[in-house]
Amino acid sequence: MSLRLDALALSVPTSGWAKRLHLDVPLLLMIAALSAIGLVALYSASGEMYYVQRQAARLGIGFVALLVLAQLDPRTIRFWSLPVYVVGLVFVIMVLFVGTGAMGATRWLGIRGVFMFQPAEIMKLGAPAMLAWYLTRRELPPNLWQVIVCLVMCLIPAFLVVQQPDLGTALLIIASGLFVVFLAGMSWWYIGGGLLLAVAAFPALWLLVLREYQKQRILTLFDPEKDPLGSGWNIIQSQTAIGSGGWEGKGYLMGTQSQLNFLPESHTDFIVAVMGEEFGFIGLVVLLCLYLAIAARGLIIAINGRDTFGRLLAGGLTLTFFVYVFVNVGMVSGILPVVGVPLPLISYGGTSVVTLLAAFGIIMSVATHKKL
Amino acid sequence: MSIERFQDYAREQVLVFRRTLLAFSLIALLCVLLAARLFYLQVVTHDVHVARSNNNRISLQALPPNRGLIYDSQGRLLAENLPNHRLSLVLERVIDLDATLEQLTDLVDLSEDDIQRFHQQRQRPRRPFSPVPLKNGLNEEEIARLATNRYFLDGVEVEANLMRSYPHGEIFAHALGYVGRINSAERRSLDNRLYVGTEYVGKSGVERFYEEALLGKPGSQTVEINARGQILRVLDQTLPEPGADLQLYLDIDLQKATYDAFDGRRGGAVAIDLETGGIVAMVSSPSFDANQFVVGFNSADYAAMQSDIDLPFLNRATRGQYAPASTIKPFLGFAGLEVGSTSWDQRIEDPGFFQLPNDDRIFYDWTWRIRPEGRGAKIGMAQAIQESSNTFFYHMAYNTRLEGLHDMLDQFGLGRITTADVHNPARGINPTREWKRERHGYSWYAGDTVNLGIGQGFMLTTPMQMAIATAVMGRHGEWFTPRLLKDSSDDSLLEALPEPPPDVALSNPNHWQRMEEALVGVVHGPRGTARSLAQGIDYQIVGKTGTAQVFSIENFEDHDSDEVDERMRDHAWFVGYAPRDNPRIAVAVLVENGASGGRVAGPIARRMFDQYLLEAPLAQSGGQQ
Numbered sequence: 001m002s003l004r005l006d007a008l009a010l011s012v013p014t015s016g017w018a019k020r021l022h023l024d025v026p027l028l029l030m031i032a033a034l035s036a037i038g039l040v041a042l043y044s045a046s047g048e049m050y051y052v053q054r055q056a057a058r059l060g061i062g063f064v065a066l067l068v069l070a071q072l073d074p075r076t077i078r079f080w081s082l083p084v085y086v087v088g089l090v091f092v093i094m095v096l097f098v099g100t101g102a103m104g105a106t107r108w109l110g111i112r113g114v115f116m117f118q119p120a121e122i123m124k125l126g127a128p129a130m131l132a133w134y135l136t137r138r139e140l141p142p143n144l145w146q147v148i149v150c151l152v153m154c155l156i157p158a159f160l161v162v163q164q165p166d167l168g169t170a171l172l173i174i175a176s177g178l179f180v181v182f183l184a185g186m187s188w189w190y191i192g193g194g195l196l197l198a199v200a201a202f203p204a205l206w207l208l209v210l211r212e213y214q215k216q217r218i219l220t221l222f223d224p225e226k227d228p229l230g231s232g233w234n235i236i237q238s239q240t241a242i243g244s245g246g247w248e249g250k251g252y253l254m255g256t257q258s259q260l261n262f263l264p265e266s267h268t269d270f271i272v273a274v275m276g277e278e279f280g281f282i283g284l285v286v287l288l289c290l291y292l293a294i295a296a297r298g299l300i301i302a303i304n305g306r307d308t309f310g311r312l313l314a315g316g317l318t319l320t321f322f323v324y325v326f327v328n329v330g331m332v333s334g335i336l337p338v339v340g341v342p343l344p345l346i347s348y349g350g351t352s353v354v355t356l357l358a359a360f361g362i363i364m365s366v367a368t369h370k371k372l
Numbered sequence: 373m374s375i376e377r378f379q380d381y382a383r384e385q386v387l388v389f390r391r392t393l394l395a396f397s398l399i400a401l402l403c404v405l406l407a408a409r410l411f412y413l414q415v416v417t418h419d420v421h422v423a424r425s426n427n428n429r430i431s432l433q434a435l436p437p438n439r440g441l442i443y444d445s446q447g448r449l450l451a452e453n454l455p456n457h458r459l460s461l462v463l464e465r466v467i468d469l470d471a472t473l474e475q476l477t478d479l480v481d482l483s484e485d486d487i488q489r490f491h492q493q494r495q496r497p498r499r500p501f502s503p504v505p506l507k508n509g510l511n512e513e514e515i516a517r518l519a520t521n522r523y524f525l526d527g528v529e530v531e532a533n534l535m536r537s538y539p540h541g542e543i544f545a546h547a548l549g550y551v552g553r554i555n556s557a558e559r560r561s562l563d564n565r566l567y568v569g570t571e572y573v574g575k576s577g578v579e580r581f582y583e584e585a586l587l588g589k590p591g592s593q594t595v596e597i598n599a600r601g602q603i604l605r606v607l608d609q610t611l612p613e614p615g616a617d618l619q620l621y622l623d624i625d626l627q628k629a630t631y632d633a634f635d636g637r638r639g640g641a642v643a644i645d646l647e648t649g650g651i652v653a654m655v656s657s658p659s660f661d662a663n664q665f666v667v668g669f670n671s672a673d674y675a676a677m678q679s680d681i682d683l684p685f686l687n688r689a690t691r692g693q694y695a696p697a698s699t700i701k702p703f704l705g706f707a708g709l710e711v712g713s714t715s716w717d718q719r720i721e722d723p724g725f726f727q728l729p730n731d732d733r734i735f736y737d738w739t740w741r742i743r744p745e746g747r748g749a750k751i752g753m754a755q756a757i758q759e760s761s762n763t764f765f766y767h768m769a770y771n772t773r774l775e776g777l778h779d780m781l782d783q784f785g786l787g788r789i790t791t792a793d794v795h796n797p798a799r800g801i802n803p804t805r806e807w808k809r810e811r812h813g814y815s816w817y818a819g820d821t822v823n824l825g826i827g828q829g830f831m832l833t834t835p836m837q838m839a840i841a842t843a844v845m846g847r848h849g850e851w852f853t854p855r856l857l858k859d860s861s862d863d864s865l866l867e868a869l870p871e872p873p874p875d876v877a878l879s880n881p882n883h884w885q886r887m888e889e890a891l892v893g894v895v896h897g898p899r900g901t902a903r904s905l906a907q908g909i910d911y912q913i914v915g916k917t918g919t920a921q922v923f924s925i926e927n928f929e930d931h932d933s934d935e936v937d938e939r940m941r942d943h944a945w946f947v948g949y950a951p952r953d954n955p956r957i958a959v960a961v962l963v964e965n966g967a968s969g970g971r972v973a974g975p976i977a978r979r980m981f982d983q984y985l986l987e988a989p990l991a992q993s994g995g996q997q
Binding site for chain 2: 050139140141179182183184185239240241242243244245246247253254256257259276280281284285288291292295296299302303308311312315319322326329330333334335
């Protein structure tokens with residue numbers, strides 16, 4: 001079978017500096033455009049320059065992380081996969097004992113006011129890298145034993161992160177791992193079997209793992225009007241915001257839902273509702289297209305990766321990026337339960353921005369280190 | 373690389389390629405799903421959501437608490453909250469701003485200032501749809517006119533709120549402080565949950581120190597509102613808790629008499645009730661109208677006041693630091709007596725100057741001129757206090773050495789903050805050897821100790837500190853907690869007041885009486901430096917004058933203070949307590965560039981004593997009759 005893989009390489013004339021800095025220009029431009037849109041939307045959602053400045057500073061840190069990781073050879077990244085995973089795991093365990101918390105969740109490690117980070121974020125990169133490393137030590141596709149080992153390797157950190165509690169991040173860690181196994185060619189039998197198992201395990205999950213407020217969120221999805229001033233409030237208000245935007249939206253800074261404080265969390269997880277209200281259907285479709293284009297570019301890079309490790313990792317990270325989008329927009333528009341997942345590169349919030357841009361750094365490393 | 377291995381590799385590549393394509397198809401599908409959902413919300417059911425958004429009626433609103441009231445020691449209001457109707461504009465709803473403003477000028481009385489301030493506020497960053505105030509204090513007629521024309525005035529709102537008001541804005545501006553609009557830096561540092569719906573925060577003085585207690589706790593209400601933001605129905609309500617009311621020791625009559633006595637001169641004065649230790653007067657002159665900060669200063673006025681060379685915003689009573697000059701002598705006298713470097717019986721010869729051994733420098737003293745015997749008289753401590761002889765204290769300070777002086781001054785609270793609830797007081801300087809080395813890089817010289825002996829050189833004190841030290845002396849060493857707060861509806865504030873510092877214990881308690889005797893002579897003695905105060909008085913004042921050098925004049929044989937430029941003149945001090953037999957009040961008065969403690973600061977102190985001791989408060993005299 002001779003497939004012309006090069007046909008998808010979309011050879012872009014690369015200028016000298018981009019090559020020297022190991023940057024993929026189309027991807028970089030799209031990420032930068034997205035970040036800019038994010039800052040504009042954030043001003044409207046928060047109403048204060050303060051948030052915009054802080055977010056811009058975090059984006060700056062994120063782009064530095066991107067730049068640094070892009071310089072590494074994928075072989076170096078492969079070499080560090082296991083140590084990073086192990087250290088990340090230790091940190092996640094430490095959070096449970098010596099972590100610092102905010103608003104009922106303990107997610108932070110470090111010294112308050114000096115340097116703080118969320119170890120769970122490390123696992124978003126560490127888990128897929130670990131799995132890609134593990135799977136590429138043997139021949140693909142993985143056998144049943146390998147698949148089980150992989151599942152265990154992403155369920156352990158996910159389980160620990162759920163304890164913080166941070167369901168959104170745990171789901172993203174599991175998703176990133178599953179994508180790597182999927183791309184590695186896991187047998188369809190296993191996939192089918194796994195899905196059946198998941199459906200069968202749901203009642204147990206419901207009874208044993210999910211907390212009361214998480215169950216409430218799932219129930220709310222099906223009947224938000226049941227408790228319109230309580231758990232249904234967010235979802236009703238965000239749908240009203242998006243729906244009242246219509247085709248063209250109410251105009252920048254003119255969204256009554258967002259600006260009159262009907263919309264809670266409008267600058268963090270629910271920011272897409274502000275955009276939907278102010279920029280309308282057209283605006284959101286443009287946004288979705290941009291996300292899809294970024295994902296497409298990431299997958300093209302993955303296909304053209306030099307080795308299987310790079311391909312699996314770049315592909316897995318790109319797909320995880322898209323999961324953010326889908327889960328966030330899905331929850332705000334009312335087709336998924338409310339899970340704390342930010343809209344990538346747009347929602348206000350430091351750590352996710354840095355992790356996402358670091359992931360793009362790894363993807364760029366895969367994109368620009370081609371010659372054997 | 374073997375062929376076999378290469379084939380495996382190619383096979384793997386194809387496998388991953390297929391899976392990636394598959395994954396891409398999947399996410400494209402999910403994207404379509406999201407787009408479909410959005411299409412459903414934004415296009416298909418658009419009308420439903422628009423209707424819902426327009427009728428979006430359930431809104432959670434904050435109910436700001438009423439700020440606590442502040443009373444003087446007799447229960448008269450010092451800070452209150454007055455109902456206010458405010459005209460403001462929601463710019464996002466105004467169609468043509470210029471036209472609207474023009475319409476409004478016909479309906480209400482808008483001054484140039486109002487409009488200018490409005491434009492300033494409009495430029496500042498703010499949340500969209502938040503009202504920008506245009507005019508405070510609408511009267512009934514204006515409200516009625518606005519209500520009639522409501523439908524032609526999109527975006528125009530009249531809000532009812534409470535506004536802080538200071539009935540004695542000028543004379544209490546420094547003591548009480550003021551509230552002002554929360555600025556963006558404060559907005560970030562304050563607890564948003566407590567300040568939701570509150571626009572003002574205490575910026576200085578009592579308003580700042582007791583901010584937490586005065587603020588109260590906000591409530592909230594769930595209300596039904598229409599699309600214009602008007603409340604139709606209250607669904608659920610948690611009432612706010614009003615802030616704690618405060619009663620201060622400050623006395624309006626005494627404060628006013630003191631402020632008036634300054635007659636616009638620069639300076640500060642503090643009075644302390646000796647029985648309780650409460651601060652009954654705290655005046656800084658010149659002053660400003662604290663109400664201006666609530667309403668919002670006209671920016672030109674504010675700039676003018678800020679650049680005013682008289683510094684009206686400076687609280688001279690607590691932040692002004694001055695050399696204590698001769699007012700320090702009684703305290704230094706105690707130091708000498710305790711260390712044993714002098715006694716009440718010791719006499720020294722006063723040749724009109726003092727000279728350190730092996731040093732050319734001469735410390736002059738002109739006190740001999742007022743003595744009939746002229747130069748070379750033999751003087752003791754009591755006389756030195758009454759005439760304010762420098763030579764005696766040069767000698768005594770030199771013999772007592774710095775440590776002895778410093779320790780005694782420290783016991784009287786100088787160079788320290790001893791007030792319980794005064795906002796941001798200055799610490800002053802009670803110098804030590806280490807302090808000088810650190811601050812100036814030089815070691816302490818014997819000449820520095822000599823200078824300290826007359827309260828000059830490195831020593832700095834505030835009128836507040838001098839009043840407290842004088843009060844401690846008036847209580848014969850028994851300390852108290854200097855404070856403003858007399859009573860509060862919140863008991864925890866009273867419990868939070870700190871314990872007083874340890875008492876000043878002299879080895880011979882007789883020293884207190886002897887010093888008192890000497891100080892009575894300052895006012896009532898034949899050669900006392902403040903003998904003019906004794907005219908027509910029927911109680912005895914225990915006091916001390918001071919004249920602090922603003923610039924060095926020690927090397928001029930003669931200087932006429934009238935000819936020195938007004939701002940180069942010496943600062944005038946008077947400290948004292950009265951009446952002698954049953955002391956009730958201690959005061960410290962400083963007049964910047966007042967030149968003479970006895971002639972300028974003394975009369976202000978006399979006015980304060982008279983007010984406090986003679987003009988009994990109405991409430992009490994009424995009770996006695």
